[in-house]
Amino acid sequence: QVQLVESGGGLVQAGGSHALSCTASGDIGSIDAMGWYRQAPGKQRELVAEIASGGRTNSGAAVKGRFAISRDDVRDTVSLTLSRLKPEDTGVYYCHLVVRALRGDTMDYWGTGTLVTVSS
Numbered sequence: 001q002v003q004l005v006e007s008g009g010g011l012v013q014a015g016g017s018h019a020l021s022c023t024a025s026g027d028i029g030s031i032d033a034m035g036w037y038r039q040a041p042g043k044q045r046e047l048v049a050e051i052a053s054g055g056r057t058n059s060g061a062a063v064k065g066r067f068a069i070s071r072d073d074v075r076d077t078v079s080l081t082l083s084r085l086k087p088e089d090t091g092v093y094y095c096h097l098v099v100r101a102l103r104g105d106t107m108d109y110w111g112t113g114t115l116v117t118v119s120s
Contacts (some may be wrong), residue, residue, distance in 0.1 A: 001026050002024060002025070002026040002107075004022055005025070006094075006114045007021050007022075007114065008020035010116065011119065013119060014086055015085060017081055017085065018081070018082050018085060019079060020080045020081075020082075020114065020116070021077060022079075022095030023077045024076040024077070024097050030100040033051065033053065033097070034051060034078040034096065035049050035051055035058070035095075035096055036049060036094065037096050038089075038116075039091050039092050047059065047060040048063055048067065049063060049069045049080060050096060057069060066082055066084050067080060067081065067082055068080070085118045087119070088118075089118045090117050090118045091115075093114050096110055097109040
Protein backbone atom coordinates (compact mmCIF):
# COMPACT_ATOMS: atom_id res chain seq x y z
CA GLN A 1 0.00 0.00 0.00
CA VAL A 2 1.26 3.46 -0.90
CA GLN A 3 1.91 5.85 1.98
CA LEU A 4 2.68 9.57 2.00
CA VAL A 5 4.68 11.23 4.77
CA GLU A 6 4.37 15.00 5.01
CA SER A 7 6.56 17.43 6.91
CA GLY A 8 6.95 21.17 7.31
CA GLY A 9 3.79 22.35 9.01
CA GLY A 10 4.03 25.03 11.65
CA LEU A 11 3.57 28.67 12.60
CA VAL A 12 5.10 31.24 10.25
CA GLN A 13 5.10 35.00 9.79
CA ALA A 14 3.39 36.83 6.96
CA GLY A 15 5.85 38.06 4.36
CA GLY A 16 8.26 35.20 4.93
CA SER A 17 8.83 31.89 3.22
CA HIS A 18 8.06 28.33 4.23
CA ALA A 19 8.87 24.90 2.87
CA LEU A 20 6.94 21.62 2.81
CA SER A 21 8.13 18.18 1.83
CA CYS A 22 6.38 14.91 1.02
CA THR A 23 7.89 11.47 0.53
CA ALA A 24 6.04 8.47 -0.88
CA SER A 25 6.72 4.85 -0.05
CA GLY A 26 5.25 1.46 -0.85
CA ASP A 27 4.31 -0.21 -4.11
CA ILE A 28 4.82 2.79 -6.38
CA GLY A 29 4.92 2.41 -10.12
CA SER A 30 5.50 5.38 -12.36
CA ILE A 31 4.65 8.78 -10.91
CA ASP A 32 2.35 10.82 -13.12
CA ALA A 33 1.90 13.77 -10.79
CA MET A 34 2.96 14.82 -7.32
CA GLY A 35 2.28 18.03 -5.46
CA TRP A 36 0.27 19.88 -2.85
CA TYR A 37 -3.30 20.93 -2.20
CA ARG A 38 -4.64 22.91 0.75
CA GLN A 39 -7.90 23.49 2.59
CA ALA A 40 -8.83 26.39 4.84
CA PRO A 41 -11.71 26.22 7.35
CA GLY A 42 -15.02 26.65 5.57
CA LYS A 43 -13.44 26.36 2.13
CA GLN A 44 -13.01 23.61 -0.44
CA ARG A 45 -9.70 21.92 -1.05
CA GLU A 46 -7.73 23.75 -3.73
CA LEU A 47 -4.63 23.13 -5.76
CA VAL A 48 -1.45 24.84 -4.60
CA ALA A 49 1.05 23.40 -7.07
CA GLU A 50 2.00 20.08 -8.59
CA ILE A 51 4.35 18.67 -11.18
CA ALA A 52 2.55 16.47 -13.68
CA SER A 53 3.70 14.25 -16.52
CA GLY A 54 6.39 15.67 -18.74
CA GLY A 55 7.51 18.03 -15.99
CA ARG A 56 4.55 20.34 -16.45
CA THR A 57 3.77 22.49 -13.42
CA ASN A 58 0.16 23.20 -12.50
CA SER A 59 -0.65 25.76 -9.82
CA GLY A 60 -3.49 27.67 -8.24
CA ALA A 61 -4.10 31.34 -8.92
CA ALA A 62 -3.75 32.25 -5.25
CA VAL A 63 -0.04 31.37 -5.21
CA LYS A 64 0.90 32.74 -8.64
CA GLY A 65 4.46 34.01 -8.54
CA ARG A 66 4.91 32.95 -4.92
CA PHE A 67 5.88 29.29 -5.12
CA ALA A 68 8.67 26.97 -6.13
CA ILE A 69 8.15 23.24 -6.53
CA SER A 70 10.52 20.40 -7.28
CA ARG A 71 10.05 16.67 -7.73
CA ASP A 72 12.55 13.85 -7.28
CA ASP A 73 11.26 10.62 -8.83
CA VAL A 74 14.23 8.64 -7.51
CA ARG A 75 13.52 9.55 -3.90
CA ASP A 76 9.75 9.80 -4.58
CA THR A 77 9.73 13.23 -2.99
CA VAL A 78 8.13 16.57 -3.76
CA SER A 79 9.15 19.84 -2.13
CA LEU A 80 7.20 23.10 -2.09
CA THR A 81 8.31 26.56 -1.00
CA LEU A 82 5.81 29.38 -0.58
CA SER A 83 7.11 32.95 -0.49
CA ARG A 84 5.67 36.31 0.54
CA LEU A 85 3.24 34.46 2.76
CA LYS A 86 -0.17 35.91 3.51
CA PRO A 87 -2.64 35.07 6.30
CA GLU A 88 -4.86 33.67 3.55
CA ASP A 89 -2.24 30.94 3.01
CA THR A 90 -3.28 29.42 6.34
CA GLY A 91 -4.72 25.95 6.01
CA VAL A 92 -4.14 22.23 6.09
CA TYR A 93 -1.80 21.24 3.29
CA TYR A 94 -2.18 17.81 1.72
CA CYS A 95 0.35 15.94 -0.35
CA HIS A 96 -1.14 14.46 -3.52
CA LEU A 97 0.27 11.63 -5.61
CA VAL A 98 -0.92 10.17 -8.90
CA VAL A 99 0.72 6.93 -10.00
CA ARG A 100 0.43 5.14 -13.31
CA ALA A 101 -0.72 1.54 -13.45
CA LEU A 102 -1.19 -0.73 -16.43
CA ARG A 103 -2.16 0.77 -19.78
CA GLY A 104 -1.95 4.29 -18.43
CA ASP A 105 -4.57 3.84 -15.71
CA THR A 106 -3.91 6.08 -12.71
CA MET A 107 -4.59 6.01 -8.98
CA ASP A 108 -4.72 8.93 -6.54
CA TYR A 109 -3.25 9.00 -3.03
CA TRP A 110 -3.51 11.66 -0.34
CA GLY A 111 -1.50 12.48 2.74
CA THR A 112 -3.19 13.08 6.08
CA GLY A 113 -2.40 16.79 6.02
CA THR A 114 -0.07 19.19 7.81
CA LEU A 115 -1.22 22.52 9.25
CA VAL A 116 0.41 25.78 8.19
CA THR A 117 -0.63 28.89 10.12
CA VAL A 118 0.45 32.31 8.85
CA SER A 119 0.24 35.15 11.36
CA SER A 120 0.07 38.81 10.38
